[in-house]
Amino acid sequence: QSQILTAEGEKQSAILRAEGESKAAALRAEGEAQAVRTVFEAIHAGDPDQKLLSYQYLQMLPKIAEGDAN
Structure with missing residues (x-):
């Protein structure tokens, strides 16, 4: 009975x-999705030129390389 x-x-x-x-994984994913939406909206609100976007992309390459897809 005890067992x-x-x-x-x-x-x-x-x-x-x-x-x-x-639930924790779902909350993390939702937080990441919200962060992406916020950045996307901020980029488009600022109406950046191609040079700025290229610079930002180069700045993000190390973080992109750390991602799970690599």
């Missing part, structure tokens, strides 16, 4: 942990 209760507790713990990790 059954322990197993059930561990099962419930694993489920709750997985749900928490899932």
Whole structure:
């Protein structure tokens, strides 16, 4: 009986942990999406020229290289 209760507790713990990790990942993704939207809107509101966009791109290359897609 004790082993059954322990197993059930561990099962419930694993489920709750997985749900928490899932919600945290969703919140991180939503935050990143909002940041991208904010930057996009700011860029277009400032009406930048091609030289400025090229400079900003070069500034961001190291961060882009750190991403999960690489």
